[in-house]
Amino acid sequence: MSAHVVPVKTYATIFLCLLALTALTTGVAFIDLGPLNTVAALAIAVAKMLLVALFFMHLRDSPRLTKVVVVAGLFWLALLISLTLADNLTRHWTAGPTGWENTPTQTRQ
Amino acid sequence: MATTEFVHAHQFDDNEQQLDAASLGMWVFLLTEIMFFGGLFCGYTLYRAEYLPSFEAGSRLLDVSFGATNTAVLLASSLTMALAVRAAQMRQRRALMTFVVLTMILGLAFLGIKFFLEWVPDWHEGVVPGLHWAPSVEVVQHVARHTGAVLPKVEMFYLFYFFMTGMHALHMVVGVGIMTYLLLKARTGAFTCGHFAPVEISGLYWHFVDIIWIFLFPLLYLIGGRY
Numbered sequence: 001m002s003a004h005v006v007p008v009k010t011y012a013t014i015f016l017c018l019l020a021l022t023a024l025t026t027g028v029a030f031i032d033l034g035p036l037n038t039v040a041a042l043a044i045a046v047a048k049m050l051l052v053a054l055f056f057m058h059l060r061d062s063p064r065l066t067k068v069v070v071v072a073g074l075f076w077l078a079l080l081i082s083l084t085l086a087d088n089l090t091r092h093w094t095a096g097p098t099g100w101e102n103t104p105t106q107t108r109q
Numbered sequence: 110m111a112t113t114e115f116v117h118a119h120q121f122d123d124n125e126q127q128l129d130a131a132s133l134g135m136w137v138f139l140l141t142e143i144m145f146f147g148g149l150f151c152g153y154t155l156y157r158a159e160y161l162p163s164f165e166a167g168s169r170l171l172d173v174s175f176g177a178t179n180t181a182v183l184l185a186s187s188l189t190m191a192l193a194v195r196a197a198q199m200r201q202r203r204a205l206m207t208f209v210v211l212t213m214i215l216g217l218a219f220l221g222i223k224f225f226l227e228w229v230p231d232w233h234e235g236v237v238p239g240l241h242w243a244p245s246v247e248v249v250q251h252v253a254r255h256t257g258a259v260l261p262k263v264e265m266f267y268l269f270y271f272f273m274t275g276m277h278a279l280h281m282v283v284g285v286g287i288m289t290y291l292l293l294k295a296r297t298g299a300f301t302c303g304h305f306a307p308v309e310i311s312g313l314y315w316h317f318v319d320i321i322w323i324f325l326f327p328l329l330y331l332i333g334g335r336y
Contacts, residue, residue: 005195005198005199006191006195008192008195011188011191011192011195012188014188015184015185015187015188018184018187019181019184022177022180022181022184022326023177025326025327025331026173026177026331029173029327029330029331029332029335029336030335030336031336032334032336037331037332037334038332041327041328041331041332042327044327045323045326045327048320048323049320049323049324052187052316052319052320052323053316053320055191056187056188056190056191056312056316056319057312057313057316057317058132058309062129062132063129063133065133066129066132066133066136069133069136069137069140070136070140072140073136073139073140073143073144074143076140076143076144076147077143077144077147077150080144080147080148080151081147081151081154084151084154084155085154085155085158088155088158089158
């Protein structure tokens with residue numbers, strides 16, 4: 001971040017946006033949208049994260065190196081969760097060993 | 110305050126380069142925090158996928174009003190923290206101290222709500238896995254109504270709930286400690302002589318802890334199918 005001083009008005013606006021998004025995400029939780037409830041909750045959380053990181057944490061005015069480092073961290077997190085789920089959520093796709101307690105003859109059809 | 114004007118350490122070209130280096134260093138530390146909390150979020154996702162009805166039933170046992178209030182309190186503390194950094198940049202010692210104190214008060218308010226209004230009642234309801242797991246009749250009936258079974262793995266939800274919010278609260282306690290340090294040093298004018306990097310990177314930490322809560326709130330309180 002540089003020595004750039006952000007006006008109070010910007011911070012206040014961001015804060016009000018964050019409060020509005022909090023009210024929105026809480027309200028949406030009481031409406032049945034099916035699987036979209038989770039999507040909406042996470043999308044709003046990501047939007048709030050971006051507001052905090054870009055404005056309160058001054059990422060917007062930071063050198064490119066800092067931005068690359070932050071994106072690398074988020075990319076790592078995406079790898080962790082997506083690769084773990086790629087394993088866990090696809091195990092039932094193929095017939096195969098299901099666990100140590102089952103003998104191979106029971107699990108292979 | 111007549112403190113001598115800050116001059117960058119000799120290995121840096123100028124003050125701004127030193128500030129950028131300090132910020133980058135803090136961000137690298139925050140990445141290790143992403144790795145730490147990321148493991149918890151990943152574990153939460155896996156077990157939630159595995160025991161969805163139980164996690165939804167557990168989520169509905171939490172009080173959304175406390176969660177939403179605490180979110181607002183924490184966002185307000187992020188605002189005061191950002192204003193504290195701004196005051197340090199503008200070399201306003203009094204304003205800096207005021208905003209640091211406000212940030213501390215809001216942080217302590219968050220911890221107070223979390224502890225006295227949520228964790229203590231949780232303890233009395235007997236929903237603390239490992240330490241005091243003896244859910245009341247109401248809790249058992251509530252879970253049975255939503256999952257058609259008697260407490261199937263709701264303990265797992267509460268385990269994640271206490272571990273994630275507990276780790277978050279621990280970071281808040283550390284944050285309040287950092288604020289105390291900032292306050293003591295700010296009194297002497299150490300951060301209002303052009304050297305505001307310590308305030309800036311303490312702010313990065315504080316906002317990061319806020320971001321963790323921004324994700325914990327919907328994941329724990331909201332996506333339990335409350336409609």
